[in-house]
Amino acid sequence: MPYAIITGASQGIGKAIAEKLLSEDFSIAVCSRDKNKLRLLENEWNEKYPTASIITYVADLTNKEEVAAFADTLLSNFPEIDILVNNAGIYLPGTIADEPDGHLETIIGINLYSAYHLTRKVLPVMKSKNAGHIFNMCSIASLKAYPNGGAYGISKYALMGFSENLREELMEYSIKVTAICPGATYTPSWEGSGMARARFMETTDIASLLWSAYNLSHQANVDTIVVRPVKGDL
């Protein structure tokens, strides 16, 4: 049975990816800060996927010690890691001039540092097998600046920089690194935005793209996936 880690899988894109991988017979380890949501999901998934081994873990990934504890738990339960999805992230609008002090630190703490620290914990296992696929949930905001991007845009450019450097470093181990850059995708983080639901992509679109990239030949790596709503960015 293959094994995957997905951060921030209590809702939205992370949850859709977790469910896609469960449906493809993966065992998964997921985390978020919300104990109740995770407990409900664990019950639902255990019922639907009885042969999968499912770890749900409560962690605030802005805290380096909690990242390490999550990694220790899953590494002591899983013999290998086939997929790591660094998905957990937050969006807060702002401009560099006017966003509150500490805004950049808060956003970069989850959108960049969690991916960096968790990846470093998982790499020894992947390297020992000369295999594995790391997906980083970047954004269209990793590719171009937009109004009110502020610290969020900086964090997503940084996550792209992390992905590019990581890929270069891991080529000799045949470990794949893919940056996924979605445009507007309907998740709870967009609820109340007042924008028409039909303008958004589906979370299952992102999960399908990840699955396609994962299933290429051993020799092929998809560097970057860029996907936007058919009627353009929001």
Ligand SMILES: NC(=O)c1ccc[n+]([C@@H]2O[C@H](COP(=O)([O-])OP(=O)(O)OC[C@H]3O[C@@H](n4cnc5c(N)ncnc54)[C@H](OP(=O)(O)O)[C@@H]3O)[C@@H](O)[C@H]2O)c1
């Ligand atoms: N939706 C879009 O349009 C879109 C577009 C481009 C890129 N993205 C990126 O895709 C990723 C997922 O977005 P989404 O729209 O699915 O977001 P979402 O619905 O808000 O879900 C975010 C997930 O991350 C978790 N999370 C947030 N902060 C965390 C923390 N400190 N520690 C642990 N877990 C944390 C959340 O769980 P808890 O709150 O329970 O901790 C939740 O499970 C993000 O990186 C986002 O930037 C989204």
